[in-house]
Amino acid sequence: MAVVAGDRRIVSEGTGEPGTLSEVAYQRLRTDIVSGVLGAGKPLRLEALKQRYGLSFSPLREALMRLQSERLVFSTALRGFSVAPLSREEMKDATETRILIESEALRRSMQGGDDDWEAGIVAAFHALSLQAERQSRLSGEVDAVDMHAMDERHYQFHRALIAHCGSPRLLDLADQLYVETQRYRLPCLVGRVAGTQARDVAAEHQQIMDATLRRSEDAVRYLAEHYRRTAAIIEASTVWPSSA
Amino acid sequence: MAVVAGDRRIVSEGTGEPGTLSEVAYQRLRTDIVSGVLGAGKPLRLEALKQRYGLSFSPLREALMRLQSERLVFSTALRGFSVAPLSREEMKDATETRILIESEALRRSMQGGDDDWEAGIVAAFHALSLQAERQSRLSGEVDAVDMHAMDERHYQFHRALIAHCGSPRLLDLADQLYVETQRYRLPCLVGRVAGTQARDVAAEHQQIMDATLRRSEDAVRYLAEHYRRTAAIIEASTVWPSSA
DNA sequence: CAATAGCAAATTTTCGAAAGAAATCGAATC
DNA sequence: GATTCGATTTCTTTCGAAAATTTGCTATTG
Numbered sequence: 001m002a003v004v005a006g007d008r009r010i011v012s013e014g015t016g017e018p019g020t021l022s023e024v025a026y027q028r029l030r031t032d033i034v035s036g037v038l039g040a041g042k043p044l045r046l047e048a049l050k051q052r053y054g055l056s057f058s059p060l061r062e063a064l065m066r067l068q069s070e071r072l073v074f075s076t077a078l079r080g081f082s083v084a085p086l087s088r089e090e091m092k093d094a095t096e097t098r099i100l101i102e103s104e105a106l107r108r109s110m111q112g113g114d115d116d117w118e119a120g121i122v123a124a125f126h127a128l129s130l131q132a133e134r135q136s137r138l139s140g141e142v143d144a145v146d147m148h149a150m151d152e153r154h155y156q157f158h159r160a161l162i163a164h165c166g167s168p169r170l171l172d173l174a175d176q177l178y179v180e181t182q183r184y185r186l187p188c189l190v191g192r193v194a195g196t197q198a199r200d201v202a203a204e205h206q207q208i209m210d211a212t213l214r215r216s217e218d219a220v221r222y223l224a225e226h227y228r229r230t231a232a233i234i235e236a237s238t239v240w241p242s243s244a
Numbered sequence: 245m246a247v248v249a250g251d252r253r254i255v256s257e258g259t260g261e262p263g264t265l266s267e268v269a270y271q272r273l274r275t276d277i278v279s280g281v282l283g284a285g286k287p288l289r290l291e292a293l294k295q296r297y298g299l300s301f302s303p304l305r306e307a308l309m310r311l312q313s314e315r316l317v318f319s320t321a322l323r324g325f326s327v328a329p330l331s332r333e334e335m336k337d338a339t340e341t342r343i344l345i346e347s348e349a350l351r352r353s354m355q356g357g358d359d360d361w362e363a364g365i366v367a368a369f370h371a372l373s374l375q376a377e378r379q380s381r382l383s384g385e386v387d388a389v390d391m392h393a394m395d396e397r398h399y400q401f402h403r404a405l406i407a408h409c410g411s412p413r414l415l416d417l418a419d420q421l422y423v424e425t426q427r428y429r430l431p432c433l434v435g436r437v438a439g440t441q442a443r444d445v446a447a448e449h450q451q452i453m454d455a456t457l458r459r460s461e462d463a464v465r466y467l468a469e470h471y472r473r474t475a476a477i478i479e480a481s482t483v484w485p486s487s488a
Numbered sequence: 489c490a491a492t493a494g495c496a497a498a499t500t501t502t503c504g505a506a507a508g509a510a511a512t513c514g515a516a517t518c
Numbered sequence: 519g520a521t522t523c524g525a526t527t528t529c530t531t532t533c534g535a536a537a538a539t540t541t542g543c544t545a546t547t548g
Contacts, residue, residue: 019321021502022309046530056503057531058302065266065306069313071413077263078509080530097413100348169315169341173417265532290500300533301501322539324500 025055025063033072033083034179036187041241044073044081070176072183088240091184095231098177102227103220105162105170110215117164118213124160125209128153132202147189151182157205161212161223188234199229269299269307277316277327278423280431285485288317288325314420316427332484335428339475342421343468349406349414350467354459361408362457368404369453372397376446391433395426401449405456405467432478443473 018024029049032038049060064081067073075081084090109117131153135142142150155178162174204226211219262268273293276282293304308325311317319325328334353361375397379386386394399422406418448470455463 017321020500023321045528047528058305058502061302061531062306062309065309066313069310077261077267078530079511093411093413097411097417100344104344167337167341169337173341264530289498291498302532305501322500324540 020059021055022059022062025053025059026066028053029060029063029067030072030179033067034182034186036183038083040083040086040183042083044083046080071180086183086241088235091181091231091234094177094180094184095227098174098181099224099227101170101173101177102158102162102223105165105167105174106212106220106223107217108166108170109162109164110212110219112166113164113215117160120160120163121157121209121212124153124157125205128157128205129202147186151186161208161219184234184238185230188237199233204229264303265299266303266306269297269303270310272297273304273307273311274316274423277311278426278430280427282327284327284330284427286327288327290324315424330427330485332479335425335475335478338421338424338428339471342418342425343471345414345417345421346402346406346467346471347464349409349411349418350456350464351461352410352414353406353408354456354463356410357408357459361404364404364407365401365453365456368397368401369449372401372449373446391430395430405452405463428478428482429474432481443477448473 018027029038038044044064046057046060050056053060064073064075068075068081072084073081074084131150135146135150138146158178159171159174162171165171204222208219208222208226211222262271273282282288288308290301290304294300297304308317308319312319312325316328317325318328375394379390379394382390402422403415403418406415409415448466452463452466452470455466
C-alpha cells in the first residue's frame with residue numbers, strides 16, 4: 001500500500017490503458033480542444049491546466065508537445081502554449097488533405113480488400129445506421145452523449161473503408177486529419193435539431209459503401225464529394241473569427 | 245549575473261534560435277537518430293541521454309514525445325523509449341507516402357506557380373549542381389560534412405519544387421517524410437566513393453525541373469521515378485535487420 | 489529440474505520548487 | 519504628452535529528488 005502525498009498511484013485501479021499521466025493529459029486536453037471546451041486561440045496557462053486536470057507540469061507539457069505536432073496546439077519558444085486557432089483556410093486545407101490521403105487509402109483497400117475487410121465495412125455501416133435512426137426518432141435535441149456516440153460510429157465507418165490499405169502511415173494520417181476536422185464539425189453540430197439536415201447523410205454513406213464493395217473508382221469520387229459537402233456546410237454555418 | 249548551480253543559463257549566448265533546451269534536445273536527438281549514431285531499435289535510457297547531452301529529464305522527455313509522433317522514436321507506456329526500427333516495409337511505406345504527398349504538392353505548385361517560385365527552383369538547382377560537381381571532382385572519399393551539405397541542397401531543391409502548393413500541411417508532411425527517408429538514405433551513402441553512382445542523379449533533377457517549368461504532368465512522373473529509383477538502390481545496398 | 493514467489497536493482501515517471509524570460513506597470517526624463 | 523528605463527509581477531522552463539513500476543535475480547517449492 002502506497003503512502004503517498006496527495007493521491008499519486010498511477011495505474012492502480014481500472015483496466016483502462018492510460019498507464020501514464022502524460023497519456024491522460026493528452027487524452028483530456030485533446031478532447032477538450034476538439035469539443036471546443038477550450039476555445040480556439042485561447043492561451044493555455046500551465047498553472048490553470050494544472051488546476052483543471054489535477055496534474056503537474058511535466059505530464060502536461062509532454063501532452064502539449066505532442067498536441068503541437070498534431071496541429072491542435074500552437075506554441076512559441078518562451079511564450080507558452082495556446083489552442084490552435086480555427087480558420088476557413090485551415091479547414092479547407094485539412095479537408096483537401098484528408099481527401100488526398102483517404103482516396104489513396106481507399107483505392108489500395110479496394111485493390112487488396114478481402115472478405116473480412118468487406119464484413120467490417122458492412123458491420124460499421126449497420127452500426128452507424130442504427131445510431132442515426134435512433135437519433136432521428138429523438139425529435140428533441142440530441143445531447144452531447146448521443147453526439148459523441150454518433151461521431152464514434154461515423155469514425156469507425158470511414159476507418160473500415162480504408163482499413164485494408166496496408167499503410168500504417170496513411171492510417172495514422174487519416175486518424176489525425178479526422179481529429180483535426182472534428183474540431184470544425186462538432187461545434188457546428190451542437191444545438192442542431194435531429195433530422196433537420198437538408199442532406200441525406202445516410203444515403204451518401206450507402207452510396208460510398210456500395211461503390212466500394214463493387215470496387216468501383218466511383219467510391220473515391222463519392223467519398224470526396226461527401227467530405228467537400230460537409231466542409232461547405234460547416235463553412236456556411238460557422239461564425240468565423242474576425243479576419244479570414 | 246546568475247548565481248546558478250551547474251550551468252543553467254538558457255538563451256545566454258549566440259543568436260541561434262533554440263531558445264529552449266527542449267528544442268535543443270529535439271534537434272540533437274533527431275540528428276543522431278537520422279545519422280545513425282543512435283542505432284535503430286536501440287533503447288534510449290534516460291540516464292544515458294541525460295549524460296550524453298548534458299540535459300535533464302524534462303526537456304529530454306518532451307523531445308522524445310515529439311520524436312515519437314514523428315515516427316523516429318518508439319515507446320511503450322512504462323517501459324521507456326527506443327529508436328524506431330528500420331525495415332524494408334517502413335521504407336517502402338515512407339517512400340510511397342512521400343510520392344503521394346509531393347505529387348499533389350507539385351501539381352498544385354505548377355498550377356499557381358509564379359515567377360518567384362520558378363526562380364527559387366532554378367536557384368536551388370544551380371546550388372545543388374555546384375555542390376554535386378565539386379563533390380565529383382573530389383575523387384577521394386567524401387566526408388560527413390560534404391555529405392551533409394549535399395543533403396541540405398538536395399532538400400532545398402525538392403522543397404523549392406513544391407514550395408508554391410499553398411498547403412501548410414502538405415509542406416509539413418513532405419518535410420517529415422524527408423527526414424524519415426533520410427534515415428535510410430544517409431547510412432547507405434556513407435563510405436561511397438564519389439562518382440561511383442551508376443545513375444545520373446543530376447540528369448534526373450534536370451529532367452524534373454524542366455518538366456516542372458514546362459508545367460507538364462511528366463514532372464510528377466519523373467519525380468516519382470526519382471524517388472522509387474532511390475528506394476530500390478537503398479533496398480539493394482542495405483543490410484536489413486534479421487527478419488523482414 | 490521446472491516453476492514461481494519474493495526481494496533487490498534499475499528505470500521510468502511524476503512532483504514541487506527554483507531559476508530564467510517575458511509582460512506589466514509606473515516613474516522619471518525628454 | 520509621449521517615451522524609455524527599470525523594477526515588479528507573471529509565466530514558462532528546468533532541475534533534482536521522490537514515487538511508482540518494471541526487470542532481473544535468488545531461493546524455495548512442487
